[in-house]
Amino acid sequence: MSTGTIKKVAGPLVIAEGMRDANMFDVVRVSNQRLIGEIIEMHGDEASIQVYEETSGLGPGEPVESMEVPMSVELGPGLIASIYDGIQRPLDDIMKVSGNSLQRGVEVASLKRDKKWEFVPVANVGDEVEAGDILGTVQETIVVQQKIMVPYGIKGTVKEIKSGEFTVEDVVAVVATEDGDKELTMLQRWPVRKGRPYVKKLPPEKPLVTGQRVVDTFFPIAKGGVAAVPGPFGSGKTVIQHQLAKWAEADIVVYIGCGERGNEMTDVLNEFPELKDPKTGQSLMQRTVLIANTSDMPVAAREASIYTGITIAEYFRDMGYSVALMADSTSRWAEALREMSGRLEEMPGEEGYPAYLGSRLAQFYERAGHVISLGKDQREGALSVIGAVSPPGGDISEPVSQATLRIVKVFWGLDSALAYKRHFPAINWLTSYSLYVDNMADWFNSEVAGDWMEDRQKMMSLLQEEAELDEIVKMVGMDALSPTDRLKMEAARSIREDFLHQNSFHEIDTYTSLRKQYLMMKLVLAFYEEASEALTKGASMQILINMEVRERIGRYKYTLDADIETEYEKILNELHTEIAGAFGKEDF
Structure with missing residues (x-):
């Protein structure tokens, strides 16, 4: 184990000498208080260490000890529902040791060592296993089942596998490998700066x-x-x-x-x-x-x-x-x-x-x-x-x-x-x-609706045109716009207020399923397209803008998922009726 002494302290940075045998990114314990740190730079036998705790009171000559392992996290049952600090120390366990104030040099295991978990084996004796294969499962919380996997770098035959309640450090399986028998626990460690491999x-x-x-x-x-x-x-x-x-x-x-x-x-x-x-x-x-x-x-x-x-x-x-x-x-x-x-x-x-x-x-x-x-x-x-x-x-x-x-x-x-x-x-x-939109266009069109991407583009175009028209309105006022442009402004306002605005504290509006989002798009665009057609045939602009159905379209977002289809049909029928009324006749 490489040991050295502090040469200089600059805030969270500590320079230690005599560390020639240490490696980059090794975890170190600094001073007699055993503050945790990590080597981030090496110059000859001098190591620059970033200390993850308060360094006030440290001085030259105090000992530094390398643990000769990189900064790692503990992985296993007990992660879910935990609250950790930045280096995976459980804050609730630290509070039991040191009270409400975070003390220096507290050494607490990331995963509780005394808690027992019900391990249910999936692999059998004699099975050939390799890294990533599932040995067994642990029901960690009501909703999460943790799968205990063979650690990276191990390949062989299952020689023994247990069933029952174990702590994370108890041996739950033995795998016979080319290098001899390996005892496996539910606990794994992984260096944080290295991505976990995949196929x-x-x-x-x-x-x-x-x-x-x-x-x-x-x-x-x-x-x-x-x-x-x-x-x-x-x-x-x-x-x-x-x-x-x-x-x-x-x-x-x-x-x-x-x-x-x-x-x-x-x-x-x-x-x-x-x-x-x-x-x-x-x-x-x-x-x-x-x-x-x-x-x-x-x-x-x-x-x-x-x-x-x-x-x-x-x-x-x-x-x-x-x-x-x-x-x-x-x-x-x-x-x-x-x-x-x-x-x-x-x-x-x-x-x-x-x-x-x-x-x-x-x-x-x-x-x-x-x-x-x-x-x-x-x-x-x-x-x-x-x-x-x-x-x-x-x-x-x-x-x-x-x-x-x-x-x-x-x-x-x-x-x-x-x-x-x-x-x-x-x-x-x-x-x-x-930039994912084009990749996912086929998924939306096949899984939600065939014209999802087309309707999305129509709404985006209306918002873009509204931004351009808004500049004109600011300079010369709304009256300078043609009826067609005014209708575009109204449709874009409907997109902004009825579709894009979402109340995260409303029990229904906080979440909108994709089907409901599609029907909301359809209603907003139906108003614009049918009103545009009516306008070209001589309908009154004022009547079109003030139609009562627009309030129904705005409130559609508060419809329960069970009722969205029937409510959609009702609003659409009401829209047809009111548009026809904008001419003063029913046969439109």
Whole structure:
């Protein structure tokens, strides 16, 4: 074991000498308080260590000890419903040891060692197994069944397999390999900076359905896709992430609070256990892992929290689950990178961020994907990543936003002007985009409706034309527009207020199925198309705009899913009747 002594302390950065035998990214214990850290740079026998705990009081000459293993997470039963800090220390266990204040040098196991889990074997004695094959299952919560897989690098014949209640450290199977017998437990370790292997990455052709209309219809994200949500303070980034955590078609949710305000993280910790999972009726925490690394916690641990979260998410992806990872926010993570880079005296890049900012962001986002996992049964798993970005002053031309946009394929641009108008979700439909739309067009047209993409394009075009007409209205007033253009403005207003505006606190409107989204599109477009036709035949513009049926179209979003088909037909018939009335006769 490599040992050295502290030479210099600069905030969370400690320089230690006598570390020639240590390796990059080794975990180290610093001083007699045994603070946890990681080697991030080597110069001769000097190691630069980022310490994940408060370093005040440390001085030169104190011991440093390398553990000779890279920064790793513990994977196994007990992850779900846990609340960890940035380096996977369970906050509830730390509180039992040190009280409400986080003390330094606390050593707590990430997974509880005394809790017993019911292990149900799937493999049999004599079976040939390899990395990724399922040995058995553990019912971790009411809704999540954890699959205990053969660890990476092990291949052989099952010599012994047990059944019953065991702790994560108890041996549950013995596999005879070329290198001798290997005893396997339910606990695995994996280095956080290394992506977990898989057989093959699949193309992003299926959407991650979220129930949020502006997302699913206009800017969908694929299963295994990546999205960025940049927006200024107060524009609703956290609410959108909560909505996606609650409603997205994901089996497991990993939520990383990276450098966010403590009170915001407290809201998450209080709300998630109370939120009812709509699919199971259980608490949302029954399928969630939370990583809380607030802005007042040591800055270096913030950098680790992102990797900790995505490694846990990959583990569940390998079981064949669809996992959604929310990172809130990658800007705070980039600030931690900038601080550490400055202390290492590296050459700064744009706005002081390190030159490798873009490549680090890419390494993180590229670990998302829809994959075929290791193992003979060819399980399909998906890991979708949604990263919030908090650009200073809402200016997305800054380096973190720009580096993120070069990597991700979905951009949900939040707009403070929309938020101030009380339009939520405040996603700007003119600046946002999704590059997955063309890949998923066939899925939408075959699984939802044949003209889904066509109707979507019609609505997008109306909103685009409204933006152009709005400039004219601002200069010369609404009266300068032709009746056709006024009707376009009205139809676009209907799209904005009736379709895009969604109340996340309304028990029905908070989630909209794809079928209902399609029927809502149809109603809004039916009003525009039939009114346009009536207008060319001489109908009164004023009567068309003030038709009572428009109120019914607006309130259709509050219709229960069981009634959407009958209500749709009623509104459509009412629309025909009222349009005919705009001529003063019934035979239109």
